Amino acid sequence: MIELNGSSLRLDQMHAILFEESGVTLNDEALIRVTKSREAVEKIVREDRTVYGINTGFGKFSDVKIDEKDTKALQLHLIRSHACGVGEPFPEIVSRAMVVLRLNALLKGFSGIRAEVLKRFAYMVNHRIHPVIPQQGSLGASGDLAPLSHLALVLLGEGFVWQNGKPVPAMDIWKKHRLQPIVLEAKEGLALINGTQAMTAQAVVNYLEAESLAYNSEWIAAMTMEALYGITDAFHPAIHEARGYPEQVDVATRMLGWLEDSQLTTIQGEKRVQDAYSIRCIPQVHGASWQVLGYVKEKIEIEMNAATDNPLIFDEGETVVSGGNFHGQPIAFAMDFLKVGVAELANISERRLERLVNPQLNEGLPPFLSSEPGLQSGAMILQYSAASLVSENKTLAHPASVDSIPSSGNQEDHVSMGTIGARHAQSIIKNARNVLAMEALCAMTGCHIRGAEQMAPKTKAKFDQLKEVVPPIGEDRIYAPDIEKIAQLLTR
Structure with missing residues (x-):
């Protein structure tokens, strides 16, 4: 169980909650x-x-005073009217993250919400009651209003939750658990939806997946090097220490570790003096992507423990201040940066894949790794598919954070679009994973042709793991299922 206190939640704990089914305590x-x-x-x-927000309207209606007798109705109307998200729902894992993060933020004690509501959130996490939340409709400022309203609906016995992969009415779940829906009191509706937890939840899942993919990209690149008789001198520690980036040094060290005792790699001058950039510059390019991941991790862990609603209550109510902590600009920038960092892992992977299949570049491997060149196409169209995905990533990598559209009668005149950036980052991660899956299939085929028994012990172990999932390319077959199986392997 992970104890939440509003201030010390870490990404490794989120991994346990999301992927290892850990519960939470308060x-x-x-x-x-x-x-x-x-x-x-x-x-x-x-x-x-x-x-x-306690006894006034919201947004442009902030000057409208609300009678005490109407404060409950005010909160109910807020949630219902703001639940206008559209499009496909967020993956259930993102919904789970959203509940955890909203709970953790409210535990800071600046929001004026009842402990009863937070205990219900904890119950939802521990009993895997995950709201169905549409992905589209948030501007990423004034909070993720639409997505978080769909989350709040579930507390009220409205909206839908996931059960066995399908949406079911929330009220059915509460009846099953013999619990009554929550009736919101003054300020509680606003406390539930004024925050960045939709974009941050997607950002958490993005980071965890991107970090795993970055590690996997290194052994795939190492396998490609063996298939191409790559030169390991480019990973000499002195080169990378001379530049000074710790992430670059770390990648070079790990690459040498993967390739230790390989009989397929070469030294400079043995077959050629130096490799192409997509091989020689793996530490520099992958290391730069690790720099991006470091920046993103820092910002996400701050935001996971941030009070992001409005107004905030201090000094036991003596100080109640309206501000703008709901503005998602920090996460918007982080997600746009992550998009670029992950897209580059795919870009360089596609270039390595091209070297594996191109008979002008692949050091004597069969053209397109075909067992019968001409009669069988081999991996020819794998490179087409990879090129399509990296091109799509270039479009998705356009920064969402540079856009803004005024809302609420121009009261909310600058917004972050951070949720859009987080969603696009997830698409780039999926595309990059597929590109790396294609490189892995071609690299294992190249090593199979060279003689897998000559591989380094560590890459040979990965080769054997891949071979349990899909065979090397031989006679032409439908490759789409192979790509999907390897991509699934790369999510671990």
């Missing part, structure tokens, strides 16, 4: 903070102080 001190913050809201309502 820190007692955090719940005390939450209770005190709630008491402050109730005092504001009793004293009829005018405070945004």
Whole structure:
């Protein structure tokens, strides 16, 4: 079980919650903070102080005062009216992340929500009750209003949740668990939806997948080097220490580790003096992508523990301040940066794949790795497919964060589009994974032709693992299932 306290959640803990089915518990001190913050809201309502979101309208309606008797209806109307997301739903794993992150943010105790609501969130995590949340409709500022409203609907017994991969009415689930829906009190609706948890949830999943893919890209590249008699001198530690980027040094070290004791790699001058950039510059290019991942990780871990709603309540209600922590610009930039870093892993992978299949470049391997060149096409169209995906990535890598459209009568006149950036980053990761799967299939085929028994022990172990999933290219076959199987392997 992972204890949540609003301030110390890490990505490795999110991995445990998302991919290892760990549950969550709530820190007692955090719940005390939450209770005190709630008491402050109730005092504001009793004293009829005018405070945004508690007894006023929202956005452009912030100047409209709401009677005390209508504060519950105000929150209900807010959730229903803002639940206007469209398109395909987020993957269930992202929905789970969204619940965890919203819970963790509210545990900071600055939002004025009841502990009862947060305990229901924890129940949802621990019983795998995951809301169905449409992906499209968030501007990424004023919070991820539409996606988080669909999340909040489930608490109210409205909307839908996932069950066995299919949407079912939320009320059916609460009846099954013998629980009543939550009835929102003053400010609670706003506390639930004013935040960046949709983009951050997708960002968490993106980072975890991208990190895994970056590690996998290295052994795939090492296998390609063996198939092409690659020159290992380019990974000499002195070269990379001379430049000074730690990530570049680390990649070069890992590459030498993968290729240790290989009988297929060469040294400079043995077959040629130097390799093409897609081989020789693996530490420089992959290392730069690791720099991107480092930046992204830092920003995500800050945002996972951030208070991102509005207004925030301090000093037990004596200070209630309206601000803009719901603005998603930090995550928008991080996701746009991640798109570029992952797209480059695919770009260089496609260039290595081209060298494996091109008879002008592949050091004597059969043209397109065909067992009968001309009669059988071999891997010819794998390169076409990879080229298509890297080209698509270049379009998706256009930064979402440079766009903004005013909303709410121009009151909310600058927005981040961070959720769009996070969604596009997920598409780039999927495309990159498929490109690397294609390189892996061609690299294992090249090593099979060279003689797999000559491979380095570590790459040979990966070769054997791949071979359990798909065979090397031989007689022409339908390659789409092979790509999918290897891509699945690369998600681990």
